[in-house]
Amino acid sequence: MKLVLLGPPGAGKGTQAATLQEKYQIPAISTGHIIRTAIREQTETGKLAEGYIARGELVPDDVVVELVRARLAERDCENGYILDGFPRTLAQAQIMDETGIGVDVVLNLEVEDEVLVERLSGRRECKKCGAAYHIAHNRPKVDGVCDSCGGELITRSDDVPEVIRKRLSVYHEMTESLKDYYRKQNKLMTVYGQDVVAETTRHVVEAIEKAEAAL
Numbered sequence: 001m002k003l004v005l006l007g008p009p010g011a012g013k014g015t016q017a018a019t020l021q022e023k024y025q026i027p028a029i030s031t032g033h034i035i036r037t038a039i040r041e042q043t044e045t046g047k048l049a050e051g052y053i054a055r056g057e058l059v060p061d062d063v064v065v066e067l068v069r070a071r072l073a074e075r076d077c078e079n080g081y082i083l084d085g086f087p088r089t090l091a092q093a094q095i096m097d098e099t100g101i102g103v104d105v106v107l108n109l110e111v112e113d114e115v116l117v118e119r120l121s122g123r124r125e126c127k128k129c130g131a132a133y134h135i136a137h138n139r140p141k142v143d144g145v146c147d148s149c150g151g152e153l154i155t156r157s158d159d160v161p162e163v164i165r166k167r168l169s170v171y172h173e174m175t176e177s178l179k180d181y182y183r184k185q186n187k188l189m190t191v192y193g194q195d196v197v198a199e200t201t202r203h204v205v206e207a208i209e210k211a212e213a214a215l
Helices: 013-024 031-041 044-054 061-072 090-098 113-121 161-184 197-214
Strands: 002-006 028-030 081-084 105-110 123-126 132-134 188-192
Touching: 002 013, 002 161, 013 028, 013 081, 013 197, 028 031, 028 061, 031 044, 031 061, 044 061, 061 090, 090 161, 105 161, 105 197, 113 123, 113 161, 161 188, 188 197
Parallel strands: 002 081, 002 105, 028 081, 105 188
Antiparallel strands: 123 132
């Protein structure tokens, strides 16, 4: 199974990717991790990406796709893979098709914007060690204090409601054409995120099994 997970910030793509990786024994891959690894290993494409980042520029679509292509050529991807939040744009999807990167199913996780605003704005991070908390779902033992190191818990600058809404607006603007692209290829399946993670996972697995049966 060659799977793409789409969804706005906070929809739970990473959580579902990790669960599906364990269930299907295929790697879950994020472009952020690929880029960081390529830069650390100083591959030719990694050096190229590093140059754009150092100049404060976005890494071009063709460079990102080449990094993904190289990662998917590794042995652990022989039986399939899960792309977490990639492609992000129509241009990236088109380049993927042109370069022969296979996609069987594009699973779109839908969650209402206001639910995402509430979910993301409740996140807290330890200023000292980076441990993650949430004011509703993963509270520290003492408000504002990290359980692990006693550091101060802070709200990240991109987790304030007005910034979250802007991020969601940009996401919707970028991905509508992408969803249409895969819909026309009969590869798009939509799952609506539930309050309970296990329920979302159940719907995700059902969608994947349905798609597998149709392949």
